[in-house]
Each structure stands twice: as structure tokens, then as C-alpha cells.
Amino acid sequence: MPATPELSIVVPAYNAAPFIESCLAPVLQQMTPAHELVVIDDGSRDNTAALVEGLAPQYPNARLRVVRQPNQGIAGARNRGLLEAAGDYLLFLDADDILLPGLLADVGAVIAAHAPDVIVFDFNMWRPDNPRKSYPVTMGHAPDTLTCEREAILATYFTDRHTYVWAHVFRRTIYQQQAQPVFPPGRSYEDVAALAGLLADCRSLFRLARPGVDYRQHPASLKNAVSPSWCEDYVLALRHVKHLFEQRPASPALRMQIDICACHFFIGMIKASFQLSWREGTAARHHAGRLFADALFHPVEQVLDAMERGTLPSRDRKADRAAALQARKALSGSVAFSLGKTLSRRLKQWQRALAA
Template structure:
């Protein structure tokens, strides 16, 4: 059940917006104003801005109300009746949004200057179903090593850029090759979010399946290699604060994808099959590495063996390539680091065995 605060949206309801920016909010009072200011400084009334509070306890909702007073009739404020997580928040906003395009933005991140203008120019010129952009990592105290990692410009797609493309296999393969499957670097037509395409609720790493499933429905796409989002690196992010439930969800995140894709004529594409298998290998490696680091502290040998078997089974079910086929592909492509890493972790055994 969602509470609507309609008094702040009367003006925006007069016309149908070309874009809806969807911002889920939960205990981000320290960062929320920066996020909203970064949006409102570059949009007009033709853009719908929706904020949904997921039962914050730090005053985030009260700040949302103050921000709505700063921009009268420009913000749609929603509030969950119970804390339900980011997937439920995004799903709820999909149901409410009226824009032709949807752009998810995390409430601790920011839009970079000119992002909306560049998006509008792209949409007007090419009218793609899906637009992909790059991002920059934002740190309070950046260091030289972060600059060396290229954090000022992180690419989210590997493939042709600055042109309209109509190749769904190339789209998914390009997304998978970078592994950047977050929702805030993809701006999609609302029509792609059919009733069967939603973020899995009650799970971590929910972005992977939702974004790839949504993208598989796009007839056209456009990759703009410009950073449009400043991603705030926080220790409390999913990757920065791993636990056993998160690694279980990481391992199984893509289980439903390949069976769904196999119904598409274009899915039997070598580049796509390899890219998906490689992402499944990343998921397995991440899960196995965390388990190996924790097993001596919190798990018995039997528990470790059982969980490792589960991770291998997840890979076998989700990957278009078998473990042996993927290792051959790594060798053929000269991806020796990936070959060594996957061989090690797919065959992982506890030191106690």
C-alpha cells in the first residue's frame, strides 16, 4: 500500500511527460538533497520526478517534504506503508510513472550536468527504445589509485556507440561484457516494462535479471559514452557489505534468464552465449571467494561442500556454456586470467578437505 501526496503534483499532471525520473529513498538524508538538486537543476515541467520513501527512520521523508516546498508542483512524493526494499520501491514507481521513458536514480547518487539535455537530444534524434550511458564514481576523498582505475569515466557497454542499433543479441552481449547491469545507467521506454518484467523482490543483485530481461524486449538502442550519473561509493553498498545471503542471491541471480532467452531467434548467438556464461562465471567466483574467506569462521566442512555444490549447480543451470566449454573459450580468446580464476573457483575445495 502506497501513500500518495498529490498536493505537490497538480501542475505536472496537466501534460504527459516525456521522461519520468524515479528515485527510491531509504535512510539517505545526508545525500538526498544533493541528488534532488542535481535533477531539478536541469529539468522542466515536461519531466516527471517521483520520490518514494521506503519507511525511512532518519528524517528522509521529512526532507522530501521540504524539497517539495522548494519546487512547488514539481515533485511527486510517495511513501510505502511498510519497509519493502529497493525492488518493491522501483516496481511501485513503475506502476505510477507516466513518462514515455523511465530513468531510475539512486537517492545517494547524482545526475551530472547536461545529462538530461543530452538524453533529450538523443531521444529527439533517434527515438530508441533504450539509451545506455556511462558513469563516474564519486568519492568523498578520492585518491590517486581511484584515478588510475578510471573511476572518472566507467563504461557500461562494450560495442558500437553514438548510433541507433537494432540487434538485441549485441545489446545484451555488450551489457554483459562490462558487467555494469545497474538500472541507473539505462533509460528505457516505459513500454518495455511489461507486467512480466519487474525487479525481483526480497533479493539482492536484483538488477541483473530485471535489466537484462527488460533490454531483451528493446527493438532499438543507443549507447552514449558520456558519464551522466555520479555513483556514490559507500561502504554500505551491496558489494561493500557482503554476507552469506547476498552471495547466495548473487550465485542464483541469472537462473531464469537463459531459459527465457532461448525462446528468441536471436539468442543462439556466439558472442551473447559467451558473454552470459562469463557473467555467470563472475557470479560463481564472487560467491565462492566470499564463502572461502568465511568458511573457516562460520561454516562446517559439510556446509561448505554443500554450498559450493549449490554455486556450481547455479552456474550449470544459468550458463549457456558448460564449465568445460567456457574454459575452452577463455583459452581460445587468450583470456588467461579469467581461465585461471574460473578453473580455481569452479573446482574449489576447502582446505579442510
């Protein structure tokens, strides 16, 4: 085997026993001597690590390692993976997702032909419980093309709003250039906080115009995750992105694109907050609204006007206008908006209960 693998696949895993074998088997089946697979067992209380070790005899020629650590959350597991991985490039994969056939070979071909700083690929929003609701997601970068303009790389990223680190294969040196640790420990939405900085240091990007991962959607996952601290983390991640680009070159148009992206994420957090009790949700939204103003380069009203006028490139102007209208209502403390969202959330919960 080569002394240094070309590509490390890093899988953070916590209590992943129901999924881990189906996740790793498609990876191991694609691996060559140019690859290594590093599983970070993040203090699992089930038999995740034993299941991974049980796969090793089936693939004796594959570089497979399990690294155990006390539970530190997904950010801590990813940071440990960065320390353990030896490959020139790194691909993260969540322990409940599926790497699609041929992806490793396609990534290797791109590295051989172009050696970009980052490779991105399309993916599938995957609902194994309801396949009819599964759908493909395409990245906005030019298909099967090398992009060597930093501003274009970033503008497309903020327009797409696909903040998934596992859809990006970075050179290891790009991770090493970041402030450490790369993923903010103990925080939700560590991808949002880290990915923009990683891309800001890339000078070349290649988009593979093919789905690379089935991204498993758990019907109850967001419901279980939402809390007042989750809402705060969401907005703090947006503020972190702003601070990154205060320290890096960014054109006025790019800064406005960053603000528009932040508004979309903000209204997504607002909608999710209606899963909380009325009292908790009201307090969380008020607190997040005060933090949000500091997450923008421009005054909120100026950003919302830009979304409504459609002055910048967009993949969905209708969605921009709708998000701007909802943000205005949320930030104004509209009781009618809050009541409508609360009733809508209760209706969805009732419908899910009937379907269960």
C-alpha cells in the same frame, strides 16, 4: 505542463537522509515541464520523506512527488516506482548517487531525434572518501550512435557486464512488456535478473558517450551485504538470465557470451564469499557451485575453454583467462585457492583497519 511527462526520474530511498538532498538537487535543477521526479520512501525510519518534501517549495515548477510504502527492499521500491511513474521514458537513480549536469537535456535531445527503446550512458565509479580511486566507466556500444540490431545490443551488454538499471533509460512500454513484477522481490541483484530481459525486448539503443551519474562507492557496503543467502541470490540471478534466453531467440555465440558473463559474475561472488567465516563460506561456495552449473547453457569446462582461447569478442582477454583459472580452482574445491583468498581478505581488512 504536458499532461504526460516525457521522462520520469524514479528514486527509491530507504534511510537516505544523509544523501537525499544532495542526490535530488541536481535532478531538480535540470528539470523542465517534460520531467517528473518520483521518490519512493521505502519505509524509512529517518526523516528522508520530510527532507524531500522540504525541497518542493524551492522548486515550485517541478513535478515532485513522494510515495510512502512499508519497507519492501530495493526491488519492491523500484516496482512501486514503475507503477507510479507516468513518463514515456523512465530513469532510475539511487538515493546516494549524483545525476551529472546536462544529462536530462541530452536524454531529451536523443528522444527527440531518435526515440530509441533504450538510452545508455557512461558513468563514474565515485569514491568521495578517496577521490584518487574514482574512475570513469565507458559503455561498449558505439558512441553517440543508434544501434538497431538486437543481437549487437545484447552481445555488447554481456561483454560489458555493466548490470546497472540506472545507466539505462527505457521506454515505459519496455517495462510493461516484462513479466510482473519486473524486479524480483526480496532478492539481491535484482538488476542482473531484470536488465537482460528488458534489453532483449529492445529493438533500438542509443549510447550517450558522456558520464551521466556519479555512482557512489561505499567502502563497507559489500562487507555488510555478504551472507550465505546473498551468495545464493547472486547465482539464482544468473540462472534467471539463462531461463530468459531459453524462451527468447539467441544465437549460439550470444549464448556463449551469456555463459562467459555468468562465469565472471560467479567468480566475483566467490571472492566476496571469503568475507564469511571459514565454515559459512565453504558451505556457501559449495552450494553456489552446484547451482552454477544450471545457470549455463554449456558445460562449465566448455565455457572456461572458450574464455582461455579468446574465441569471442572481449574487452579484457587477460581478465577472461584469470577468471577462468580462478573458476576452475573454486569449482574443484582447491584448499590452496581457499587459503590464499582467505589470507588475502584478512590482509585487506587489516590494512583498512590501520587506515581508519
